[in-house]
Amino acid sequence: MTLKNTADRWGPVSQAFHWIIMLLILGLATVGLTMGELPKTPKYFWVFTAHKSIGITVLVLVLARLAWRLYAGRPDPVPGTPGWQERIASVTHWLLYALILLMPVSGWLYDSASGLRPFRWFGLFDMPKLVPPDEGLRGLAHEVHEWGFWVLAALVCVHAGAALYHHYFQRDATLLRMLPGGSPRIGDNAPSPPAPHRNPADVP
Ligand code: HEM
């Protein structure tokens, strides 16, 4: 078994990056959207530090994922996919990459410009500040962090919707080849054949 992506499916490394990053972003979004309500007292600081630490971890994972993607390539488009669909998928994927980089970077910038004490990454070491305290930049980074998230959420809905559409309606291997498990069966990569034509007169 090869770790790299092959012509007809994503390899285990790309799959692991995809699903682990997805789960971490889901967790970050849930915590991010609720932690604003928490009292800003030392008792709850660990929630903010956990969000920031996991967010920086996502940044490192996305950079590693991009490096792997450039090295390991991607599978060929599923046979039968129209060119325009291929182009939309490609633009969507690169936008997703841009947003999952923008989210941790804007968060880190927001934290840096706030002039707070450096936070310790999972309690292990102090994270460096990207910029000195700056009220204007702090506000801008916060806006980008908040709005960037809603754009990401909308795009993920379209993206996941497209994957499910391929799986349940087109019945091709688009989703299966991003899931762990055996190779998609031969033919899964192809669009489903048209239903056989039946002449009503043939029916007994
Ligand atoms: C992929 C990574 C990340 C995602 C998906 C994410 C997501 C979110 C979301 C959805 C919110 C709520 C936005 C709002 O309504 O204000 C939020 C808030 C916040 N995030 Fe992140 N975040 C990420 C990374 C980071 C990082 C790396 C840091 C800092 C180092 C950070 C710091 C913060 C802070 C301080 C808030 C609270 C904002 C406030 O005071 O309202 N985030 N995050």
Ligand code: HEM
């Ligand atoms: C935070 C959520 C998600 C993000 C950021 C994300 C991001 C991405 C990116 C960037 C790619 C392109 C890979 C590449 O070309 O290098 C991709 C591929 C893919 N994603 Fe997601 N994804 C998310 C959630 C989901 C969900 C929920 C599903 C399924 C329901 C899904 C199904 C797929 C599939 C099937 C592919 C492969 C498409 C192909 O082979 O052309 N993703 N994803």
